[in-house]
Amino acid sequence: MSDKDFELKAVHGQGIAGPGRGPGAREGHSEMPPSEIEAREFNFYYGAFHALADINLAVPRHRVTALIGPSGCGKSTFLRSINRMHDQTPGARSTGELRFGNEDINKTSDLTALRQRIGMIFQRPNPFPMSIYDNVAYGMRLESQRTPKAEVKERVEKALRSAFLWDEVRDKLRHSGLALSGGQQQRLCIARAIAVQPQVVLMDEPCAALDPIATLAIEDLIHELEKDYTILIVTHNMQQAARVSDYTAFFTTDESRTGQLVEHGPTQTIFTNPRDRRTEDYISGRFG
Amino acid sequence: MNASHELDLDTGEAFTGRPTRALRRARMADNLVTGLMWAAALLLVVVLLAVVISLLAAGLPTWSIPFLFSAGTFLNPGILPQIWVSFYTLILTMVVVVPIGTGASIYLSEYAGPGRVTSVIRFSVEALASVPSIVYGVFGSIVFLTNLQLGYSLLSGALTLALLNLPLMVRVGEEAIRSVPNSYREGSQALAASKWETIRKVVLPSAMPGLLTAIVLTSGRIIGETAPLILTMGTTISPNARYSLNPLATGETLAVQIWAIKSVGMPGVPRAQDVANGAAAVMLFIVLAINVLVAVFNSRLQKRLQGGNLPPRAGSSKRGGG
Secondary structure, eight states: OOOOHHHHHHHHHHSOOSSSOOTTTTTTSSSOOOOOEEEEEEEEETTTTTEEEEEEEETTTTTTEEEEEEEEEEEEHHHHHHHTGGGGGGTEEEEEEETTEETTTTTOSSSSHHHHEEEEOSSSSOOSSBBBHHHTTTTGSGGOOOOOOOHHHHHHHHHHHHOOOOOOOOHHHTSBBSSOOOOOOOOOHHHHHHTTTOSEEEEEEETTTHHOOOHHHHHHHHHHHHHHHHEEOOOEEEEEEEOOEEEEEEEEOTTTTEEEEEEEEEHHHHHSSOSSHHHHHHHSOOOO | OOOOHHHHHHHHHOOOOOOOOOHHHHHHHHHHHHHHHHHHHHHHHHHHHHHHHHHHHGGGGOOHHHHHHHBBBBBBBBBHHHHHHHHHHHHHHHHHHHHHHHHHIIIIIIIISSHHHHHHHHHHHHHHHSSSHHHHHHHIIIIIISSOOOOHHHHHHHHHHHHHHHHHHHHHHHHHHSSOOHHHHHHHHHTTHHHHHHHHIIHHHHHHHHHHHHHHHHHHHHHOOOHHHHTTSOOOOOOGGGTEEEEEESSOOOOHHHHHHTTTTTTTTTTTTHHHHHHHHHHHHHHHHHHHHHHHHHHHHHHHHHSSOOOTTOOOOOOOOO
């Protein structure tokens, strides 16, 4: 199969035509920026099950990259391996490289440092059962990231402002985070993640549990965050991928249910002029 | 009732205005079962009321300031020394049960993987939980009284009660910690918290209501336990060791006192039965008070943690709105 050739090309940004902008994205960058995270021949296994095969994918810095594909194609598995959330899963292991800066994520011994730089937003908003303020300050109060009190206060406000939540909660910072609406909770989780000043934010279907209005608020926020963070977002929603992402990676499964990367490129190209038949079928709704 | 009409319309059956036979029968069975379950639930309330009313009727007349708040005289004994011993024993026992029990709960729910060691621990907890309390009493008298030479003492009694209550504490505690949504743990770990930080800062506070329930359950048992205490703590309070903090003194809790009066009596004290009834009413009052206090504390805690909302449960699809 010649898939691998395509993937390698995608990694190096060659053979991809067009200005490279998602339909809903802002004007600007046309050429692929340097990559923040790069998977090289990355394989992932749950015990005997081969979940991801030979993934080669470069995630450009300060851009939004969407991971799309049918259920069970391994896109969430890939996302979660980027901050090693699989470490607790019995039997989970990986081979190949997952470059982040100068290190290999798979081999890094300092998980704390890794997760400080790579934050994560989950499918279901998961604020802790504590006050809004304490939620956002949580990371800064950890042993490894101990921050002076005055600075914590400053950064909590900044993070809440960045998450477009400050105006709604400024008068009730001492209230429980769980008293907020679902959309506000998810923005609180985003504030909590960016308060520790990561470089990368991983989002695993962040709007799956939200209504359309709350979803739009999160999407606006993602556009704003793109200036300062590299964002990877897993989504089942094609329109969402088209609206928020600059680059899109399409995953699918083969006969043995092993996930693989079919193609990767500027969102506009993937949506309007995909090279692979499977991508086209998926995007036009004929499959998945 | 027009339910039958709607049902006919819903199922698309011809509207006759009369429920079909099958429907009538189904509805009768439904009513019957509902009624039976309602009666069963009502029975519990009746039993509780019967216990409270009969104990209060028998015990309240005995209550008086000297009865409740002093050691009284020979002919008119007061029960303050026994109340003191009950609470002191409760505290001594809790000092052992809470840290060890919570530690084991945390280990079993957060650290223990599937494997031989875990199954051995789990089996031990289950087995210990079903050992009758008198057996713990015999064990305590062998180990604490004889081997460790602690004699009949508050300490021997408290340690025996601790052994008796640990399995319950561990089981309920583990359940409480397990019920903390996994999303909390993931969220904390994704923020670079260590496992212990996650447990300390997120998991344990969230499990606190459940842990408190475990503590209440064990407290109730400690206040009410008799058999093992008779064998390890004794049935007397020495007049010169009343309100003593010395854990090596002998002691008699309220529950043991009631047993002693009802089985052995108090020679030369005509009011002995009244004393037992009054003490039983006090015990009932103490146990109910602990329950109410913890319930109030729990609901406040819940409010502070959750802001009035219920915690998200794994797999539920509630609160999807924006």
